[in-house]
Amino acid sequence: MKRYTLGVDLGGTNIAVGLVDEAYHIIDHLSRKTNLPRPESEVEQSIAEICRELVERNHLSFEQDILWTGIGTPGSVNPNTGIIEFNANFGYWDWHLTDAMEKLLPGKVYIENDANAAAYGEYIAGGARGSRSAVVITLGTGIGSGIILDGKIFSGFNSAGAEIGHTVIEMDGRPCMCGRKGCWEKYASARALEEDTRAALEAHKDNIMWKMVDGDLKKVNAKTAFDAMRAGDTLATELVEQFVRYVACGLINVINIFQPEIICIGGGVSREGETLMAPLRKLVDEEDFARNSNHRTKIVAAELHNDAGIIGAASLGRQNNK
Known part of the structure; x- marks a missing residue:
């Protein structure tokens, strides 16, 4: 008999739930708006309702067909106690999520930080599968990261570790929301590339990128510079090369600390493929300890x-x- 698990990706915008088989394939999924701000109890009820709807839609039952439910959520998550000590994005503190969800859903509920959960997904079924140690880096609004050592998620003794995006690569550099200056994510995230591209366009009006965005800086995204570089734009090429150097700087730090078997790069920028990966590897090869x-x-x-x-x-x- 086939058995399934439920995976919940709890975000500030959406609650996404997937029915996953034992081969790590998503059989079906549902998504609903998170509708913040609202009390914790209402978010808990929404998670439970979506999970139940997904199970019923597939003519399954929790008792016979669902092994457990796992939830990836932003915040400082202690998976051992089931408590989210703080979730700044939601405005929740000391959130006893596991206890609450096990009262609303049959079976065991596991929770983990969302970046760690995503890293674990890539580790067991994605780009990092087959390794014993891996670091998964997501280049997005910030830099998300997850560390897997000997098959286990590593997050420090206080469940607040693996914040690699908040390691400094430029002393007294750009201010970061974390309170530090010069954090890696202020230079190597997708948002950083967008911001650097806009700044370059404001300083230089005569280039292909202006035509690509129809003279509207709001249309600039992390793909703009890559597309213009492929079209032969010199300024865009400089922007991409600078971005790659920033990404490589942080990766070399990660490698020198952990020496993982694999570093897996995610986020929209990773879809650039070898346009990004080839020069990254070259820079890392030159400086890796x-x-x-x-x-x-x-x-x-x-x-x-x-x-x-x-x-x-x-x-x-x-x-x-395990």
């Missing part, structure tokens, strides 16, 4: 993209039951 070793960290693109959070959350019980 273990560059003379026969055993080198592989740098690969993510494969699961938006599904990583659901698959990782749905698989949390496997990690906990």
Whole structure:
């Protein structure tokens, strides 16, 4: 008899739930608006309602067909106690999510930080599968990261670790929302590339990028510079090369600390493929501390993209039951 798990990717905009089989395939999924701000109890009820709807829609029952439910959520998450100590995006503190959800849904509920859950998804079923140690980096609004060591999610003794985006690569550099200056995500995230592209366009009016965005800076995104570089634009080429150097700087730091088997790069920018990955590998090869070793960290693109959070959350019980 087939058995399934439920994976919940809890975001500030949407609650996405997937029905996942034992081969890590998403069989069906549902998504609803998170509708913040509202009390914790209402979010809990919404998660439960979507989970039940998905199970019923597939003519399954929790008792016979669902092994467990896993939830990936923003915030400082303690998976051992089931408590989210704080979730700044939601405005929740000391949120006893596991206890609440186990009262609303049959079976065991596991929780984990959303970036860690997504990293675990890539580790077991995506670009980092087959390794024992991996670091998954997501270049998005910030830089999300998850660390897997010997098959286990590593998040420090206080569940607040793996914030690699908030390591500094430029002393006294750009101010970051975390309170520091010069954080990696202020230079190497997709948002940073967008901001650098807009600044370059404001300073230089005569280039292909202006035509691509119809003279509207609001249309600039992280893909703009890559597209213009492919069209031969010199300014765009400089922007992409600078961005790649920033990304490589942080990756080399990660490798020198952990020497993981694989670093998996996710986020929309990762869809640039070898346009991004090839120069990244070249820079890393030149500066990685273990560059003379026969055993080198592989740098690969993510494969699961938006599904990583659901698959990782749905698989949390496997990690906990090892």
